[in-house]
Amino acid sequence: MNITKTTTILKQNFSQAAKAVAIASTILITANNSATAQTIESNNELISPIGDIEGEVVDGMEQINRVSELLDVNAGDWADEALRSLSDRYGCIGGYPNGTYQGHATLTRYEFAVGLNSCLKNIQQLLAAGEAQISSEDIATLEKLQKNYSAELVKINSRLDPLETTIGQLEDTQFSTTTKLLGNLRVQTNTFFSGDGDPQTNMQYNLFLGQVTSFTGRDTLLTALGATNTTFPELASTNSGIDVGSTREGSSDTAGSGDSANSLRLIGLEYQFPLGDKAVIDIVAANRYRFSPILLRQFFPGYSLGQGPVSAFAEAPPIYLLGGGSGISASYEFLDSTVLTLTYLSTFANDAQSSRGLFNGDYIASAQINYNPTADFFLQLLYQNGYFDNGNFGFNNGQTFRGNGFVGTALANRFDDPGVFFEEGAEVSSNAYQIGGYYTIGDRIIVGGWVNLIKARLLGKGDADIWTYSLQTAFLDLFIEGNQGGLIVGVEPTLTSLDTSLEIPEFENDTSLHIEAYYRHQLNDNISLTPSLIWITAPNQDANNKDIAIGGIRTTFNF
Incomplete structure (x- = not known):
């Protein structure tokens, strides 16, 4: 051959x-x-x-x-x-x-x-x-x-x-449309101790179901559903002897997205895609969770759902709870490790009434600069402008049906409501500012925090200042690898001043401290238990109110 x-x-x-x-x-x-x-x-x-x-x-x-x-x-x-x-x-x-x-x-x-x-x-x-x-x-x-x-x-x-x-x-196999499903269930049991009455114990849950889809490998479509059964205890409902509504200080993170009365609701619908090498665009059809684009951006590392503190206040700066809805966000890396993000969200974008819609009615517009040169250091500056119709202001992601908000004192959430200071409610135009960040010491200790100032103008009535700040420490791999402990000391949103020429009742603005300790024990990759203790001094910014102590345990399931 x-x-x-x-x-x-x-x-x-x-x-x-x-x-x-x-x-x-x-x-x-x-x-x-x-x-x-x-x-x-x-x-x-x-x-x-x-x-x-x-x-x-x-x-x-x-x-x-x-x-x-x-x-x-x-x-x-x-x-x-x-x-x-x-x-x-x-x-x-x-x-x-x-x-x-x-x-x-x-x-x-x-x-x-x-x-x-x-x-x-x-x-x-x-x-x-x-x-x-x-x-x-x-x-x-x-x-x-x-x-x-x-x-x-x-x-x-x-x-x-x-x-x-x-x-x-x-x-x-170059690339095909792919969808990933993810879920998070947090079950929180709390016991509230206060001199105002007998201890109150409740059990609440917060269910998050997410579907993340990519069509090109560089884009992300988020569809998020949520269900909760959140209620708030009636504690420290007075300030200076006047009934102003119960405080929201110490609320658990299960309350951080409101109460859906056990109904599954759409809480996030966003599409993110790159524009060139340095820009990212977010089209937000719905966002009812801390207004941040794409998949629950957290301020502090390791604070993803149910992994960090137990309280809604400690999980992320309260400024993120102002407003929510539909709009657009654009991010651009204009310097190495420095990203500018512009966001506009309208609370009632779907409403065709002349006083609402995408460009009328309640909105928030923000500009923030994130400086993140290494994984160990992060600094953020944020400015936010907002408008809220009569009685709509509150730390509630624009979910106005929740009344008092999710965090902070009653006065910080309701100062614009009718019958609190004024006979009629007031429209609010706000300018809010934030500075915050964190630094990692060694491999296992993270120290960080933030300061928020909200200057709110009650149109035709006066001007109000709201302050909130926090100092936090997280201890990674504490006692056992994979576990995490933490300590938080701060002040939840507090109405510190209200200047008006109109006659209003006097109110107390005593400093109310939020002190929180928690320890997350990781049972396995998908389940963790987090016992916690929260102490609120001078609740509802009134030292005459009895302190509140909250002991609880959170069970988190990730799937």
């Missing part, structure tokens, strides 16, 4: 085997996602280790190489730079501690093909595991490299002829 015929028969046999395996692998992937790892393993079996085939010679076969196939690959050549770029993006070259390609020396074509083959296999595994997406430009680069080094790759993968199957898999 002549050389040409022998070569043809061998190549046909290898090609048929490779195609059969590729078809079988595709069927396995389609039939059951859990077979992904087995499919990758079966493909890898067809790619012989270099040591197994490096010395193989097929008797009677010879090949005359082109001159270009005899040239070495030098540092700086197109192929060298292309493989280096792929390695930097996907970490697909093994053998180095950081997974990067460091082939600065001249390589033979065979040595270079070994690295290329490794990169192809690793990218395929990343895609199969859903850990990476590959651009069309990178696919074109891989196709060109495969073509230019096909002879060497055939030698390396002597039983797989050749990488057309691998390239095809990369193209097929």
